[in-house]
Amino acid sequence: MAKIEEVKAMVEAGKAKLVPGLVQEALDEGSAAKDILQAMVGSMGVVGDKFSTGEIFVPEMLMAAKAMAKGVDVLKPLMAGDTSNSLGTCIIGTVAGDLHDIGKNLVSMMIESAGFTVVDLGVDVPHEKWVEAIKENQNVTLVACSGLLTTTMPALKEAVQTVKASGLTGFKVLVGGAPVTQQFADEINADGFAPDAGSAAVKAAELVKSL
Amino acid sequence: MLNGGKPEFAPLLYELYKVCMLATNNTDQPWQGGKDPFGVNWIATAEGVIPESGKILFDDIADWKKYVKFPDVDSLGIEQMAQIELADFTDGKRKEQPVAVFNACGLFERMAAFMGFENTLCALIEDPDSCHEFFAAMADYKIACINRYIDAYKPDVIIYFDDLATARGMFMSPKTYREVIKPYHKRIVEAVTSRGVIFNQHTCGKCEDIIEDYVEMGIKIWDAAQVCNDLEGILTKYHGRLIVEGGWDTSGPASYIGAPVEVIIEETKRCAEQYGKKGNFILFPVLMNEKGHAFMTGDERIPALIMTWNQVNKL
Numbered sequence: 222m223a224k225i226e227e228v229k230a231m232v233e234a235g236k237a238k239l240v241p242g243l244v245q246e247a248l249d250e251g252s253a254a255k256d257i258l259q260a261m262v263g264s265m266g267v268v269g270d271k272f273s274t275g276e277i278f279v280p281e282m283l284m285a286a287k288a289m290a291k292g293v294d295v296l297k298p299l300m301a302g303d304t305s306n307s308l309g310t311c312i313i314g315t316v317a318g319d320l321h322d323i324g325k326n327l328v329s330m331m332i333e334s335a336g337f338t339v340v341d342l343g344v345d346v347p348h349e350k351w352v353e354a355i356k357e358n359q360n361v362t363l364v365a366c367s368g369l370l371t372t373t374m375p376a377l378k379e380a381v382q383t384v385k386a387s388g389l390t391g392f393k394v395l396v397g398g399a400p401v402t403q404q405f406a407d408e409i410n411a412d413g414f415a416p417d418a419g420s421a422a423v424k425a426a427e428l429v430k431s432l
Numbered sequence: 433m434l435n436g437g438k439p440e441f442a443p444l445l446y447e448l449y450k451v452c453m454l455a456t457n458n459t460d461q462p463w464q465g466g467k468d469p470f471g472v473n474w475i476a477t478a479e480g481v482i483p484e485s486g487k488i489l490f491d492d493i494a495d496w497k498k499y500v501k502f503p504d505v506d507s508l509g510i511e512q513m514a515q516i517e518l519a520d521f522t523d524g525k526r527k528e529q530p531v532a533v534f535n536a537c538g539l540f541e542r543m544a545a546f547m548g549f550e551n552t553l554c555a556l557i558e559d560p561d562s563c564h565e566f567f568a569a570m571a572d573y574k575i576a577c578i579n580r581y582i583d584a585y586k587p588d589v590i591i592y593f594d595d596l597a598t599a600r601g602m603f604m605s606p607k608t609y610r611e612v613i614k615p616y617h618k619r620i621v622e623a624v625t626s627r628g629v630i631f632n633q634h635t636c637g638k639c640e641d642i643i644e645d646y647v648e649m650g651i652k653i654w655d656a657a658q659v660c661n662d663l664e665g666i667l668t669k670y671h672g673r674l675i676v677e678g679g680w681d682t683s684g685p686a687s688y689i690g691a692p693v694e695v696i697i698e699e700t701k702r703c704a705e706q707y708g709k710k711g712n713f714i715l716f717p718v719l720m721n722e723k724g725h726a727f728m729t730g731d732e733r734i735p736a737l738i739m740t741w742n743q744v745n746k747l
Binding site for chain 1: 479550603
């Protein structure tokens with residue numbers, strides 16, 4: 222098996238200790254850094270699909286994301302300045318009044334694995350903070366707002382409306398969280414909705430490619 | 433209801449128990465926020481307390497013994513809390529209303545309170561040996577506390593909280609739960625049931641894959657049963673072995689802040705129609721307002737809910 226195939230398999234299996242060595246071996250074998258990265262992104266797509274269908278659970282997805290991150294660390298010095306594989310910057314956070322971070326963190330990892338640079342604003346993000354973050358960061362292509370509680374659904378709406386009313390452009394807005402539905406996402410004028418972290422990464426890439 | 437008998441009516445949680453939650457405030461998590469006896473800082477929100485985001489005591493479960501210092505159970509004031517909570521609860525009242533004592537922050541939640549969810553979930557599959565050690569020691573602590581609860585409160589029910597699932601499925605695979613958490617969960621259940629107290633398991637989310645495990649361990653009531661599970665199937669399958677407490681669509685319009693009374697009434701009737709008839713169901717409505725959960729804060733829509741339920745809950 223070519224080393225790049227082994228990298229893919231080990232990312233999918235979440236073998237964080239093995240992936241860096243295999244990535245180096247793949248490089249030594251002559252594979253280009255961007256091809257190895259693309260292979261790992263593909264693996265994470267498979268992992269996301271398996272999570273969405275219930276074949277694997279959160280720990281397995283986390284381990285795969287961790288394995289990919291270790292592989293990316295090896296590639297980073299070789300890809301400095303190369304943005305050809307990048308999907309841009311994603312501003313992510315949990316909306317005002319909501320302190321839950323697990324869903325947001327999972328989406329963050331999967332979105333990063335799909336090729337975004339992630340800027341995580343944390344939890345309980347004030348509405349105006351989203352706009353500030355879009356202004357402060359370069360090449361923002363996605364804003365991802367999370368809310369777990371029915372009580373913070375109005376805050377989700379306000380966050381989306383604040384971002385949309387800011388006059389800033391060049392990005393799409395993705396929303397998600399336990400009480401959020403496609404219908405609610407449509408009502409609050411979000412550009413996209415995803416029911417789980419695996420499909421969030423797919424949706425994020427799809428939205429940004431439509432920019 | 434516990435043994436499959438037919439009750440006259442399906443109960444409403446709001447009216448059912450004398451709820452006692454001060455002891456677990458001292459032993460597990462402070463409901464008003466602040467540090468717990470292990471040093472974890474909790475933040476109070478309208479919907480309950482959660483560990484402060486981004487603050488963890490350690491990130492590798494192999495290190496737990498360096499950071500986890502078990503409090504002296506004698507110092508936690510369990511008996512004083514019982515005296516306060518039961519001060520006006522006479523023997524006469526005891527005959528009419530079961531006493532339910534909360535035991536918050538179950539084994540999985542406790543590990544997540546120390547390490548954060550991501551580290552905890554990875555630890556379950558990366559280092560199960562250390563997890564076994566941690567859960568064994570934490571089960572010892574919880575059993576010691578629960579025994580003191582039972583002595584002090586003489587409860588009918590212990591409600592043990594451990595959210596093991598998300599809205600779409602278990603956090604971890606059922607296999608991982610069974611291998612790493614369940615042996616210690618089972619010990620806690622047996623510590624309660626061996627003293628003649630009913631074990632009520634609170635688990636939010638879609639946890640239907642381990643309901644069989646719950647029943648097998650001796651859990652008699654499953655609390656906060658959410659509609660993402662096949663509640664009708666579970667009520668039927670486990671009739672006489674498990675009471676389902678919940679049923680409310682907690683992510684739906686009836687749980688939105690300011691949901692109109694008409695929506696509340698409609699949801700109440702749906703629960704009666706779909707679940708109440710089964711005979712092993714307790715309605716747990718989740719009405720939310722600006723102050724939080726109506727069960728704790730009160731709400732002007734509750735009287736209409738109770739009136740409706742009492743019209744449709746007869747069996």
